[in-house]
Amino acid sequence: MSLGKTEVEYISRLAAIEVNESEVDEVAAKLSNILDLFSQMEAADTDNVSPMAHPLDQVQRLRADVITETDNHEKLQSVAPAVENGLYLVPQVIE
Amino acid sequence: MHNLTIKQMSEKLHAGEITSVQLTQHYLNRISQFDADLNAYVTVTPELAIEMAKAADEKLAAGEGELLTGIPVAHKDIFCTDGVKTSCSSKMLDNFIAPYDAHVVTQLKKVGMPILGKTNMDEFAMGSSSESSYYGPTKNPWDLNAVPGGSSGGAAAVIAAGLAPMATGTDTGGSIRQPASFCGITGIKPTYGSVSRFGIVAYASSFDQAGPMTRSAEDSAWMLNAMAGFDERDSTSADRPTPDYAAELENSLKGLKIGVPAEYFGEGLDTEVEKLVRNAIAEVEKLGAETVEVHLPNKDLAVPSYYVLAPAEASSNLSRFDGVRFGYRCENPKDLQDLYRRSRSEGFGPEVKRRIMVGAYALSAGFYDAYYLKAQKLRRMVRDDFTKAFESCDVIMGPVAPSPAFNIGEKSDDQVSMYLSDLYTIPVNLAGLPGLSVPAGFANNRPVGLHIVGPYFSEAKLLNIGHQFQQVTDWHKQMPEQYQ
Numbered sequence: 001m002s003l004g005k006t007e008v009e010y011i012s013r014l015a016a017i018e019v020n021e022s023e024v025d026e027v028a029a030k031l032s033n034i035l036d037l038f039s040q041m042e043a044a045d046t047d048n049v050s051p052m053a054h055p056l057d058q059v060q061r062l063r064a065d066v067i068t069e070t071d072n073h074e075k076l077q078s079v080a081p082a083v084e085n086g087l088y089l090v091p092q093v094i095e
Numbered sequence: 096m097h098n099l100t101i102k103q104m105s106e107k108l109h110a111g112e113i114t115s116v117q118l119t120q121h122y123l124n125r126i127s128q129f130d131a132d133l134n135a136y137v138t139v140t141p142e143l144a145i146e147m148a149k150a151a152d153e154k155l156a157a158g159e160g161e162l163l164t165g166i167p168v169a170h171k172d173i174f175c176t177d178g179v180k181t182s183c184s185s186k187m188l189d190n191f192i193a194p195y196d197a198h199v200v201t202q203l204k205k206v207g208m209p210i211l212g213k214t215n216m217d218e219f220a221m222g223s224s225s226e227s228s229y230y231g232p233t234k235n236p237w238d239l240n241a242v243p244g245g246s247s248g249g250a251a252a253v254i255a256a257g258l259a260p261m262a263t264g265t266d267t268g269g270s271i272r273q274p275a276s277f278c279g280i281t282g283i284k285p286t287y288g289s290v291s292r293f294g295i296v297a298y299a300s301s302f303d304q305a306g307p308m309t310r311s312a313e314d315s316a317w318m319l320n321a322m323a324g325f326d327e328r329d330s331t332s333a334d335r336p337t338p339d340y341a342a343e344l345e346n347s348l349k350g351l352k353i354g355v356p357a358e359y360f361g362e363g364l365d366t367e368v369e370k371l372v373r374n375a376i377a378e379v380e381k382l383g384a385e386t387v388e389v390h391l392p393n394k395d396l397a398v399p400s401y402y403v404l405a406p407a408e409a410s411s412n413l414s415r416f417d418g419v420r421f422g423y424r425c426e427n428p429k430d431l432q433d434l435y436r437r438s439r440s441e442g443f444g445p446e447v448k449r450r451i452m453v454g455a456y457a458l459s460a461g462f463y464d465a466y467y468l469k470a471q472k473l474r475r476m477v478r479d480d481f482t483k484a485f486e487s488c489d490v491i492m493g494p495v496a497p498s499p500a501f502n503i504g505e506k507s508d509d510q511v512s513m514y515l516s517d518l519y520t521i522p523v524n525l526a527g528l529p530g531l532s533v534p535a536g537f538a539n540n541r542p543v544g545l546h547i548v549g550p551y552f553s554e555a556k557l558l559n560i561g562h563q564f565q566q567v568t569d570w571h572k573q574m575p576e577q578y579q
Binding site: 011051056 | 190191192194195287288301327330331333334393395396398399400402403410414417418419420421422424428429430431432433434435436437439440443448449451452453454455456457459465466468469470471472473474475476478510511514525526527528551
């Protein structure tokens, strides 16, 4: 399967990763190689096979709905790029 | 001191013949002497190490020491370590000082194992050569032109060169076993769920599993005892009693049935590697085991299936790196979308970006059934192959990798060929089974490992086989001359 510029732009949007004009061809070629590898799966007959999400077919464990975490926000926010009054700062969203 | 087994070190520490401070300082000295060439550490933490060693000495003096108390350890830079940079070898986390400890780090701190530093790896554990690190490639102590394998390449190199007696690793598609094979050390990937994933920077959560990387199987057993156990903070942690992984070390191998998969010795396997692996199996037979032929007919479907599923999980897991809460943020973002996109494009390296994009594509509308769902079905077929094989054998043996360590730069431009080199390790991750790599000789002066795979939760048996094999071979005791 060969990807073109349109597909690369679509994937770039899905992944929130910018692909520069100068990189498009290389990215398209490398992703296409990987998709070629995926095409090997087509031949396998999986009609009567159910998908497997967990190696031990375990289901998600549930816990009681009670607070167990302590308030750590100062320490956790100490690694943030920009914080003010306990809030994360980002570029203005609403005019 | 760096040639002692863990048990010998422990005896000397408990007898007061050496102190943890002396032992830790010895390793710190070796790191200063040798790591400039190897680039196996991203961060060395001498002050923390000595402070922890002093505490360990007090614990030992008070008679409260456990087997591993006072023995230093190096953590792969994927384990969050409170107050220490945890970079995952990415520019994205180059400024990230972890605000908490991973469960494994907590466990080993409790025992009193001083932390020497954090080891280099493929960026976000995505790779098989440790070349994709933001901090440059780690080199193989056996040959500085060769890769150490990956993604836990730094961990394997520090054990091989004696720059740490024990190291933690993680294995998503072979990242403990393949570098163990390439560097001539012992490494085990336990059954999925045995060791908590809490605080391990996530790559592909349904595969990620941490394990020990050491010189010998015996050392790995002691270390796994300290690492494993149920943790409620990991939603897929196996809720069962933690076994004593060292309990079976001395058991006889008489009557052991070794499954040898015909498919693992076919086309693409280096002839020298094949010879060494077959010799190693013959060595285990001499200890009373017998071989039976088994079949894993869907082995060729494992690599494509894994490279759909793992990137799909990665694309979701790595969405947390958005330049807002932690990690790299681009300069002067013009709006929020620009902040997300540029922070990610500038912060991630090329292979990480590729896997995120491939994963996002595989999960996207119109392709989900053809890629993701199909791959999940193949995952079950690969697992069922193992279940069937284990009806006629106790363990399966074969190669870890199709070749010894390749040269730095040899495969870094050809992703698919790099992916295919994980064909023997990936099926084990798809199935969630435990797998051990033990040194089995040298091909072209580069180490080669024997791969031993067992049924779920058979780690103690695998380590028993590895230990018995290491009683009659000395590959695991060999060290590159310049580091002896």
